[in-house]
Amino acid sequence: MAYSDKVIDHYENPRNVGSLDKDDVEVGTGIVGAPACGDVMKLQIRVEDGVITDARFKTYGCGSAIASSSLVTEWVKGMRVDQALEINNGQIAEELSLPPVKIHCSVLAEDAIKAAIRDWQAKQAQLEAQAQGTAAAEAHSS
Amino acid sequence: MTVQTPIYLDYAATCPVDPRVVDAMLPFFTQMYGNAASRTHSFGWTAEQAVDNARAELARTLSADPKEITWTSGATESNNLAIKGVVEYVQSGAEGTRPHVITAVTEHKAILDTCKYLERHGADVTYLPVGPDGLLTAEQVAAAITPATVLVSIMFANNETGVVQPIAEIGKVCRERSVLFHTDATQAFGKVPIDVDAMFIDLLSMSAHKIYGPKGVGALYVRRRKPRVRLAPQIHGGGHERGNRSGTLNVPSIVGFGEAVRLARESMAEESARIQGLRDHLHDRIMAENEHVFVNGAYDHLLPGHLNISFAYIEGESLLMALKDIALSSGSACTSASLEPSYVLKAMGLDDELAHSSLRMTIGRFTTREEVDHVADALKRHVTRLREMSPLWEMVQDGIDLNSIQWAAH
Numbered sequence: 001m002a003y004s005d006k007v008i009d010h011y012e013n014p015r016n017v018g019s020l021d022k023d024d025v026e027v028g029t030g031i032v033g034a035p036a037c038g039d040v041m042k043l044q045i046r047v048e049d050g051v052i053t054d055a056r057f058k059t060y061g062c063g064s065a066i067a068s069s070s071l072v073t074e075w076v077k078g079m080r081v082d083q084a085l086e087i088n089n090g091q092i093a094e095e096l097s098l099p100p101v102k103i104h105c106s107v108l109a110e111d112a113i114k115a116a117i118r119d120w121q122a123k124q125a126q127l128e129a130q131a132q133g134t135a136a137a138e139a140h141s142s
Numbered sequence: 143m144t145v146q147t148p149i150y151l152d153y154a155a156t157c158p159v160d161p162r163v164v165d166a167m168l169p170f171f172t173q174m175y176g177n178a179a180s181r182t183h184s185f186g187w188t189a190e191q192a193v194d195n196a197r198a199e200l201a202r203t204l205s206a207d208p209k210e211i212t213w214t215s216g217a218t219e220s221n222n223l224a225i226k227g228v229v230e231y232v233q234s235g236a237e238g239t240r241p242h243v244i245t246a247v248t249e250h251k252a253i254l255d256t257c258k259y260l261e262r263h264g265a266d267v268t269y270l271p272v273g274p275d276g277l278l279t280a281e282q283v284a285a286a287i288t289p290a291t292v293l294v295s296i297m298f299a300n301n302e303t304g305v306v307q308p309i310a311e312i313g314k315v316c317r318e319r320s321v322l323f324h325t326d327a328t329q330a331f332g333k334v335p336i337d338v339d340a341m342f343i344d345l346l347s348m349s350a351h352k353i354y355g356p357k358g359v360g361a362l363y364v365r366r367r368k369p370r371v372r373l374a375p376q377i378h379g380g381g382h383e384r385g386n387r388s389g390t391l392n393v394p395s396i397v398g399f400g401e402a403v404r405l406a407r408e409s410m411a412e413e414s415a416r417i418q419g420l421r422d423h424l425h426d427r428i429m430a431e432n433e434h435v436f437v438n439g440a441y442d443h444l445l446p447g448h449l450n451i452s453f454a455y456i457e458g459e460s461l462l463m464a465l466k467d468i469a470l471s472s473g474s475a476c477t478s479a480s481l482e483p484s485y486v487l488k489a490m491g492l493d494d495e496l497a498h499s500s501l502r503m504t505i506g507r508f509t510t511r512e513e514v515d516h517v518a519d520a521l522k523r524h525v526t527r528l529r530e531m532s533p534l535w536e537m538v539q540d541g542i543d544l545n546s547i548q549w550a551a552h
Contacts, residue, residue: 003463008463011460011463014531017530017531019536031533032550033549033550034549034550035494035495035498035534035544035549036493036494036495036549037494038457038474038483038494038495038498039457040533040534040549041533042533042536058531058532058533058536059531059532059533060455060456060457060532060533060534060535061457061460062457062459062460062463062474063459063460063463065457065460066460066531
């Protein structure tokens with residue numbers, strides 16, 4: 001498989017490899033794919049005041065899967081959550097010049113960032129519910 | 143010592159042509175260029191003599207008669223001729239019968255696709271499963287034989303794993319039941335001793351480019367006596383090769399094939415020992431220096447130069463990409479056009495993840511110990527690096543059972 005220079009660059013010098021604390025309330029984690037299919041991506045974001053301040057990934061997969069996830073972590077840093085939700089696989093595939101058989105790698109990267117954002121949103125919703133519950137309880141007890 | 147890169151470790155795919163083979167071939171392009179079928183002048187006689195010499199080299203290596211060697215364009219054609227040739231000959235003699243063929247799920251596509259073709263053309267085929275070690279048993283073959291069975295086709299050694307089947311035992315079962323036995327010996331011929339009588343082989347496919355000969359030439363051994371094998375030709379024309387395979391002979395390539403076979407036979411014991419020594423060294427280093435690595439195929443039944451290993455939690459293509467100065471192949475889906483992981487490894491019971499994570503390393507005549515050490519060093523380095531990048535490895539380190547997770551298929 002002949003890869004573009006950008007895929008090779010991201011594969012050889014992947015950006016933002018690693019993990020964030022998945023239990024941190026500011027962190028959203030998305031894990032997509034399956035070992036049987038040959039690719040699994042874990043993508044994590046840290047969100048402060050609605051802005052993604054950090055992103056990390058780990059990927060089991062081929063070179064273009066690794067490059068797609070590396071690229072997405074680079075892109076989302078500094079984006080607002082609503083901007084990050086607009087990233088689509090076509091942009092990733094175009095940036096990396098992925099061949100047709102590797103388009104699914106870019107789809108997976110899009111799914112990973114969306115899953116990470118959903119996880120973060122779910123945490124925020126839970127926090128809010130808890131805060132309201134606490135407020136209600138406090139109001140009741142006073 | 144620095145090693146010259148790229149390093150070639152894919153001898154099961156093809157080989158460089160041995161310079162001695164090239165030397166033997168060259169005069170037949172520009173000086174002795176006659177048509178081996180020309181009976182009326184010395185150009186033809188010289189070419190025919192050269193072809194006969196090569197035929198004798200192949201026959202001698204198999205303990206066969208030179209008249210039993212048919213030249214082809216390669217092992218794929220030999221396999222087609224053997225299987226379609228036998229089945230169609232039977233069909234031509236008895237219309238309406240459905241001949242039965244037995245083969246194995248781990249065969250090369252040249253066998254499997256030929257069998258699939260025959261299933262659409264009035265034949266039945268049984269595909270035998272293999273064990274986790276990649277091996278078949280003669281008992282499995284015996285149990286699958288029916289009164290309609292005309293041919294058993296089992297490869298001598300597997301191209302992906304190097305696993306050598308119990309050919310003599312399978313051959314014996316076939317002979318006892320009066321069923322013809324074909325073996326695709328593309329990987330094994332010239333590397334391990336083969337005796338068509340002692341192993342009860344009736345048809346055997348060979349290829350030149352796997353043993354340092356040129357590409358585009360192969361041969362089929364076709365037994366002439368006890369039993370006499372009859373084939374329906376697949377290429378019609380001038381009646382060359384006793385009518386089995388028409389077409390002007392590729393004299394320079396046949397000469398090269400003959401020379402390659404002679405060299406392989408004369409150096410077989412010494413070369414096998416050397417290559418196996420390198421393979422064992424590579425295997426021992428990989429197993430000692432990396433955890434969660436698994437050899438695919440029964441190690442004590444392998445061809446001397448083959449090594450197929452799965453590196454768990456790393457996808458094979460990404461490992462190939464890391465080893466960019468080393469020529470290897472992988473069972474990963476991402477390296478195949480079909481996006482399916484190796485059917486051979488899956489047939490051995492490997493789950494998809496381990497099939498995706500496999501590398502095939504095949505060592506040959508020109509491989510050095512320095513090259514093998516370079517490969518082992520590079521593997522250690524990149525396996526560590528890619529695992530640090532692998533979410534699966536992280537989960538396993540955290541004590542999570544990957545099978546307990548509900549993965550979303552995509």
